[in-house]
Amino acid sequence: MTYIEQIAPSLLAGAWMSIKIFLWTLIASIPLGVLVSLGLLSKFKPLRAILKFYVWVMRGTPLLLQLIFVFYGLPIIGIIFQRYDAALCAFIMNYTAYFAEIFRGGFQAIPEGQFESAKVLRLTKWQTLMHIVIPQVIKIVIPSIGNEVVNLVKDTSLVYVIGLGDLLRAGNVATARDVTLVPLVLVGVIYLAMTGVASYALRKVEQHYSKWR
């Protein structure tokens, strides 16, 4: 017990770093994902082509490569990020692409009749989006978003590679120093707790949207 108490502060500090990356990535990439998905569906071809290319690259290459590229690669051409900023930059770029694909599917699932019905009621495009389309899209995409959110909890461990003091690093350091499995087991338990909380929150959102069909 005392050993656990001894390593707890460093593990919790690491967990806090992981949680910060998790939260900022979500807060930024969900709205950005909505915007990019609207761009992917826009009638303006060049915009569509650029965004399609972006999504293709982000989803077709490993997030680990993107992290390394931003932190170790970009300085070669003079673009230097702090570790934390590099991590956020790579995560937001990557997750925005995944969320954009999910939202694109959601928007395409809304029947044309809903837009027409809003149009004859003289609602503006923006009003139609905010009051009618986006709530319906959210309901459609919650399960897929949920998968990505749980993935994101686990993906935060990738920042290990750029030397950021996250949960995984805290555990690994303690295990190497004290030659015991306890820290790594604790790290596993903390990840389980974090994915558990994320799943619980998503179920709550899902319940909120189950009032209607």
Next chain:
Amino acid sequence: MLELKNITKKFGERTILDNLNLEIPDGQILAIVGPSGAGKTTLLRCLSGLETPEQGSFLLNGQPFDPAAPANAEQIIGVVFQDYQLFPNLTVLQNITLAPKLVLKQKEKAAEKQAERLLQQLDLAGKEQLYPYQLSGGQQQRVAIVRALAMEPQVLCYDEPTSALDPALREKVGQIILSLKNEKMTQVIVTHDMDFAKQTADKVFTVNALDALGGDSV
């Protein structure tokens, strides 16, 4: 008086509406009857601004207007779609009051009061807080009618209002249409149902399958 002048609508090479002229005096009911594919829905979509005709003009009380142009409270064409297209994420009351609040800038209380009056009138009292999926098809259709009426349209259009209804409901929607006529609502009904058209409309405009929908009717 609603006037359609020389309306021509094509899809690619195909002319669906060919130089069509129609006049509907205030408070009257026009039924447009004809076989499938004749262009009835297309006509209604042009009138409500969902399609843009290649040619022709629309006049309301002598004033030209563009059905696709944004809100002008004196030039609103209401539409009850064949599949109603209620908003599933909004309650009955919200479905009805959304546009009056956002577009006509009605106060919440006033919009709700009007909605409740119309719901009462169409036998839907007590359904305010239900979601569309909790209603029967006939009830959904009546909500769609109330939603269109709440915008205080100059003309109310229906696409196939009887196609999904059993005989009792068919009669009921016919009565609603006639009761709105008593309130001087100008209405356009697109339908396959010749009997229904004859029972409710002041004038029946019949279209032919093989010809493009065209010609004059006054």
